[in-house]
Amino acid sequence: MKKKSYNHFFMNFANKTKFDIIMALRDRPLSVLEIVKKVGKEQSAVSHDLRSLARCHILNSKKKGKQRIYSLNKRTVLPLLKIVERHVKKYCKRCKL
Amino acid sequence: MKKKSYNHFFMNFANKTKFDIIMALRDRPLSVLEIVKKVGKEQSAVSHDLRSLARCHILNSKKKGKQRIYSLNKRTVLPLLKIVERHVKKYCKRCKL
């Protein structure tokens, strides 16, 4: 079992900015600049995060002129988020987290 | 949306030891000492991790004499692992992670 793969995978959801990026891409694919605007972080920081997300195949990307468009791996991410949403709603109503 | 809840939740899967603990509890509930043996870490480190896992309701616990027995929140954890296992098998065949 590839433990490191799991660690990296989950790390991408555990980090605030990376999680924001995932959420930003739920509705539709976006270019880097659009993502930068949505999540309100430095371009460079976002690029680093995108790299990490794409390396784990949480995001896909394709070029479009001089832009790069990132999109969500919905097959994995949507059902995953659904499970965790249910969990958080159930258990984190009035917890301090 | 409780972003911090999500971050903490995923952090418990992203960390090597915590992930090991989750895996150790897949078959059956265990006492702290049993978990310590299984994951091969210091008792104190394991206790810290158990606290964090239980705070997010990934684990439940109950006392039994002077022991404390930890068990998995299967409803959330099992389907989650299933999704990620599929993902890792599909994408991380020969990746370096």
Next chain:
DNA sequence: TGATTATATGATTTCTTTTTCATATGAACA
């Protein structure tokens, strides 16, 4: 009550991840 066993806690050190900054690459187009 005091000794023993099981687990938890808090503070500090150590390690990893994230942010930031400066700069590089690469595509489009005048």
Next chain:
DNA sequence: TGTTCATATGAAAAAGAAATCATATAATCA
């Protein structure tokens, strides 16, 4: 070709998380 816009990269600084250590609590039982 040179300028501009979009994105990526690498290294160093800053922040955050985990491991460690010493000690505390809590339950059991002699």
